[in-house]
Amino acid sequence: MKYRIEKYLLKKTDELAFIKLKSDGEFKIEGYTIPEGGLDVPIKNEVLVKGIKEKTAQDGLNSMSIADAMIYINGIDSTFRYGEEYNKFIDALSKNLKLDLKSYMGYMSNKYFDIGEYTDALIYMKALISRYPDDVNGLYHYAIICQQIAEQYKKDEDSKGVNEFLLDALEKLEKAVELDPGFAPAYYQLGYHYYNQGQFIKAKLTWEEAMKLGLDEDIMAEVQDNIGKMDYKVQYEEGYTLVLSGKAEQGVEKLLPLEEEYPDWWNLLFMIALGYKQMADNETARKYFEKILIIRPTQVDTLVEMGLLEAENFNLEGAIEYFEKAAKIRKDDPEILCNLGMAYLNNGNIDDAGYYIERAYEIDPMDEITNACLREVNKYR
Incomplete structure (x- = not known):
């Protein structure tokens, strides 16, 4: 699975230390064999520091602490060189402990999300969907966390970061509805993505699908309100799509009724002008272009x-x-x-x-x- 935002997570590797487990050492996991030559395994700095403070450093290096850090590094970097070996370690340990690995990663993600540590929440959810790429709930929650982080980048006025996280969220939501066409919450979120991209027809159709599948009463009212408020934008998109596809007369017919209510909407005036130009009515086209230059010289x-x-x-x-x-x-x-x-x-x-x-x-x-x-x-x- 591809991720647009991985480069934003790599700095989190600074929160890990690595120790070497020897193949002939005392550390053993039933069902797992440490490679000959040993294996560099991660441990979270906070776990290591806690163990040192409590003078029980060895306890801090238990198998579960290592497995948790392995999940964490795999969630940060999907191409990590020991990723496959770590998965073998994690699989063997979870089998021995009768640990529901998917539930564990979901729990850790929710835990960090609830305290506002959204990057850590994303890392665990990314680890989950990397191992279980068809998990619809995982894809959905991954998208929600991406949207939350995008808001942080928005506050920092980092438009590139905002765009990357929102596009990653969009891709995962589209994957979720592809896997489960009846998953209404994903359609609801997708509607906002399409709306913010200016794809108003697509947003409307997506929200209508969400309502058809069933939403909570409050959300249903919100979606109905959104659709009502953007009706003119849908009409505008229908009109300019017709103009751009060479059906100028039909496009202008759609667009002209909007002019009375939105006389200073230069994008609308521009598409009307293009429509008239396509129809070889250059004088009318000129009048609309001149109107635009009065508004926006x-x-x-x-x-x-x-x-x-x-x-x-x-x-x-x-x-x-x-x-x-x-x-x-x-x-x-x-x-x-x-x-x-x-x-x-x-x-x-x-x-x-x-x-x-x-x-x-x-x-x-x-x-x-x-x-x-x-x-x-x-x-x-």
Whole structure:
């Protein structure tokens, strides 16, 4: 099983010490043979320190303490070099002690979660689903802990960390519903993930599935409220999906009723404009793009679209003006630089055309459009 967040857990290895068990030593586990040459086994620092303080260090190195630390390191690093050997040790010990290993890992995860130690809680739950990848409850609780940790990264304004933990949570929830299509709580959580990603249709369908499967009364009311509040976003997504799939007329028909209530929603205005442009109604498209630039004068995609409209109308000076504004805002965008370069070329300015297209080439020399533009400008040199 793959994990996006493993790199965030590796620092927890600092909380472990390692000792070597000799193959011919006194330490024995029934049903397990220590490899010839010995085995480096972990022990939690806190266990080691406690044993030293109490002058019973040897007691701190009992088989269960070692097995617990093995579970812990396997939960931190799924590629740990002794991972498979540790699993043999753990299996033999749990058999001898008649220990329900899954219950133990779940207990340890819940214990740490309840006291707010979410990383430790995640490590034990990660160890659980690594050993039992089809455990739906384990996958679900792993996702919940990831979401909790994502909130901590959000407070620290670490957007990359937030994204990694949320994506890992999403993947495990999707795996849970794949294994158990009747698991309503996973659908409920998935709805929020899709909603936060702007996949409103998918969020609505997912929440409707959760309600169909059965939710607690309070959660049911919450989900119904969510669906009601995002109805306009669903309509917007349906509309822009139609526009982007080439069904402009149907898309615009979906989008226009939203304009009256949301006249300053620039994304909505942009998709309406694109729809009209697809229908070859450039004048109406222009009016919507101009509305956007009143609301957001530096909206780059709109500046580019206005530049393209000016170029189509053979107003190359106007096109250059819009493309230059866009290029100043998004300096390393080869597509904008190529548009600007070609506008200069068509306006008879070879030097400026070459300058901007060469800049685009430096940024992405493999881009086909950039190479085509470079070949074109070279014809005039």
